[in-house]
Amino acid sequence: MFRPQIFRRVARSARIQAPRAAAQAPYNVVASARSFSSAPIRFNKSSNDEDDVHLATTASEPGASGDHEGQYARIQDDIRVEYPEEKDLPRSLPVQGRGGSHFKRTLASFSLDGRVGVVTGGARGLGLVMAQALVTSGADVALVDMNKEEAQRSAQQLVETFKEENPEADKLPKVTAHFGDVSSPTSVNQSLAEILKVHGKVDNLITSAGFTENYNAIDYPHDRMQKLWGVNVDGTYMWAVAVAKHLMERQAQGSIVMIGSMSGSIVNVPQPQAPYNAAKAAVRHMAASLAVEWAHAGIRVNCISPGYMLTALTKKILDDNPDLQKRWTSLIPVGKMGRPEDLMGAVTFLSSDASLYVTGADLRVDGAYTCT
Numbered sequence: 310m311f312r313p314q315i316f317r318r319v320a321r322s323a324r325i326q327a328p329r330a331a332a333q334a335p336y337n338v339v340a341s342a343r344s345f346s347s348a349p350i351r352f353n354k355s356s357n358d359e360d361d362v363h364l365a366t367t368a369s370e371p372g373a374s375g376d377h378e379g380q381y382a383r384i385q386d387d388i389r390v391e392y393p394e395e396k397d398l399p400r401s402l403p404v405q406g407r408g409g410s411h412f413k414r415t416l417a418s419f420s421l422d423g424r425v426g427v428v429t430g431g432a433r434g435l436g437l438v439m440a441q442a443l444v445t446s447g448a449d450v451a452l453v454d455m456n457k458e459e460a461q462r463s464a465q466q467l468v469e470t471f472k473e474e475n476p477e478a479d480k481l482p483k484v485t486a487h488f489g490d491v492s493s494p495t496s497v498n499q500s501l502a503e504i505l506k507v508h509g510k511v512d513n514l515i516t517s518a519g520f521t522e523n524y525n526a527i528d529y530p531h532d533r534m535q536k537l538w539g540v541n542v543d544g545t546y547m548w549a550v551a552v553a554k555h556l557m558e559r560q561a562q563g564s565i566v567m568i569g570s571m572s573g574s575i576v577n578v579p580q581p582q583a584p585y586n587a588a589k590a591a592v593r594h595m596a597a598s599l600a601v602e603w604a605h606a607g608i609r610v611n612c613i614s615p616g617y618m619l620t621a622l623t624k625k626i627l628d629d630n631p632d633l634q635k636r637w638t639s640l641i642p643v644g645k646m647g648r649p650e651d652l653m654g655a656v657t658f659l660s661s662d663a664s665l666y667v668t669g670a671d672l673r674v675d676g677a678y679t680c681t
């Protein structure tokens with residue numbers, strides 16, 4: 310009673326998805342599929358339903374169940390996006406109207422009062438907005454970026470925005486900008502030394518410096534692949550180690566938040582980006598591994614894995630490939646891309662005492678993309 314009903318339902322849906330399939334049914338394939346099953350076949354063997362079902366399994370030849378086969382889960386080799394030149398990227402601005410002191414009741418444990426946070430890649434994009442979340446929550450912040458000029462402008466703007474939104478504030482946040490190439494060990498040490506001179510200590514680290522590019526795997530230029538892993542993986546690791554060492558020397562607790570990506574758990578389609586996906590998987594597992602290694606020292610390490618967020622970089626990819634936007638949003642259960650400010654709560658939670666027992670976690674902020 311039960312099994313034929315299921316078969317009928319599956320057969321019906323296969324017919325709806327693949328109207329061409331019945332017309333192409335290769336009978337030898339169906340016959341060979343039967344030999345795999347020890348269960349008696351209870352439905353009518355001559356029915357088209359049976360053929361439709363089998364054509365949608367590994368029993369059939371590729372393409373036998375219709376043109377739709379795997380079409381939403383396929384890489385498109387011709388999509389190629391190089392990371393743009395600095396001059397081709399628009400500037401990011403701090404978010405307006407989201408900060409300000411307020412008197413709404415909330416948990417005191419979310420406050421970052423008295424803390425100092427470092428944000429790598431903080432001049433722009435997600436890093437800048439997450440830096441703003443730290444500032445709004447009470448922290449002083451050091452922005453580290455390859456683009457020092459932009460980091461300086463952003464640091465100034467963060468303070469200006471804070472002033473506008475907190476006209477009564479008796480103390481302004483200290484926000485500084487520092488040159489740093491996260492992929493160079495010397496540069497990491499130099500930037501940290503500079504930050505310690507100005508701020509005296511570091512309690513929080515957010516590693517947001519990173520980038521993606523789209524090349525099919527066969528043609529990926531080796532030097533670009535090394536650069537990509539150098540920034541996304543080595544850069545995250547070296548900053549985490551430098552800050553953990555400082556915290557251990559101070560015998561202070563701290564929190565490190567690594568910015569991974571949903572690409573560390575799924576394979577994006579249709580743009581080809583195997584090295585980026587692998588890099589972000591490395592970041593996610595690096596957070597878990599270091600969380601275990603440094604738990605004894607009170608240093609928490611977590612990962613935030615954003616989905617598609619509309620920053621200057623994603624905008625550039627969408628401008629170069631206009632039909633991607635529809636394909637991306639069609640794959641997101643929420644149906645929308647995120648905005649950088651959608652990370653403000655997540656980063657504040659993981660940086661603050663509100664998450665004291667959360668370490669080694671991967672917090673996905675992706676509109677449920679990775680659930681499907």
Ligand SMILES: NC(=O)c1ccc[n+]([C@@H]2O[C@H](COP(=O)([O-])OP(=O)(O)OC[C@H]3O[C@@H](n4cnc5c(N)ncnc54)[C@H](O)[C@@H]3O)[C@@H](O)[C@H]2O)c1
Pocket residue numbers: 429430431432433434435436453454455456489490491492516517518519520521540544568569570571614615616617618619620621622623
């Ligand atoms: N935008 C998204 O949709 C999205 C989604 C998931 C994950 N991410 C990740 O979030 C992070 C930030 O992305 P974004 O969209 O804000 O990018 P972005 O290009 O807007 O900002 C990245 C910043 O990092 C800086 N940077 C690059 N290389 C550096 C280096 N070697 N040393 C120091 N700074 C360097 C850049 O100058 C820039 O200011 C990246 O790690 C990215 O992989 C982004």
